[in-house]
Amino acid sequence: xxxxxxxxxxxxxxxxxxxxxxxxxxxxxxxxxxxxxxxxxxxxxxxxxxxxxxxxxxxxxxxxxxxxxxxxxxxxxxxxxxxxxxxxxxxxxxxxxxxxxxxxxxxxxxxxxxxxxxxxxxx
Amino acid sequence: xxxxxxxxxxxxxxxxxxxxxxxxxxxxxxxxxxxxxxxxxxxxxxxxxxxxxxxxxxxxxxxxxxxxxxxxxxxxxxxxxxxxxxxxxxxxxxxxxxxxxxxxxxx
Numbered sequence: 001x002x003x004x005x006x007x008x009x010x011x012x013x014x015x016x017x018x019x020x021x022x023x024x025x026x027x028x029x030x031x032x033x034x035x036x037x038x039x040x041x042x043x044x045x046x047x048x049x050x051x052x053x054x055x056x057x058x059x060x061x062x063x064x065x066x067x068x069x070x071x072x073x074x075x076x077x078x079x080x081x082x083x084x085x086x087x088x089x090x091x092x093x094x095x096x097x098x099x100x101x102x103x104x105x106x107x108x109x110x111x112x113x114x115x116x117x118x119x120x121x122x123x
Numbered sequence: 124x125x126x127x128x129x130x131x132x133x134x135x136x137x138x139x140x141x142x143x144x145x146x147x148x149x150x151x152x153x154x155x156x157x158x159x160x161x162x163x164x165x166x167x168x169x170x171x172x173x174x175x176x177x178x179x180x181x182x183x184x185x186x187x188x189x190x191x192x193x194x195x196x197x198x199x200x201x202x203x204x205x206x207x208x209x210x211x212x213x214x215x216x217x218x219x220x221x222x223x224x225x226x227x228x229x230x
Contacts, residue, residue, distance in 0.1 A: 046222070046223045046224050047167065047210060048221070049218050049219045049221075060217050061218075062217075062218040063218065064218070098166075100214070101172070105172070105173045105176065106173065108157070108212070108213075108214020108219050109157045109169055109172035109173070109214060110157070110159070110169060110212075111172075111178065113167060113168075114166065115166055116165075
């Protein structure tokens with residue numbers, strides 16, 4: 001049973017960079033046909049996909065975040081990471097890492113999630 | 124972006140009631156529609172993928188249907204553990220997008 005765990009600072013100052021890491025256990029991040037993804041959810045609101053990466057492939061990002069976001073993978077550590085630059089209060093949210101299916105029928109279905117980590121942008 | 128119109132935004136039901144939640148997409152999405160359940164303070168859990176396929180371990184009282192750009196999630200008989208917020212999500216085109224959610228409360 002694959003498990004995901006987010007880690008990183010819970011408080012980030014405005015204009016700085018938010019950095020989070022997701023550690024995957026119970027399976028190799030390189031095996032299977034999966035997209036490794038980041039999502040977020042502001043308090044009391046809905047879910048937003050931030051970006052995803054397929055090991056060996058190019059990351060894909062939500063255009064709404066422009067060039068502020070980058071997602072990378074470190075297969076040697078079985079981890080993938082998120083960086084979001086120039087943060088503002090609007091970036092305050094619970095951030096989730098998740099696994100999404102890559103084959104046709106399960107494409108994009110998030111079947112494994114981290115518990116989520118609250119990130120607050122404040123001075 | 125593909126727009127997701129989910130309704131109702133909330134509803135109050137009793138244990139044993141049949142519940143139907145609808146999601147309408149702005150384009151046809153070739154069955155790439157998924158449903159999730161989220162309880163307060165927890166990560167969402169996948170219920171149904173590909174519009175109508177039950178995720179492993181999910182009770183059979185949950186079902187999904189597709190009709191063109193209209194998708195429905197049905198809970199045949201609400202159980203106490205089913206009171207939660209439900210989201211639809213399209214995975215047909217990037218960015219993958221979610222509906223705004225349906226909060227199901229106890230009447």
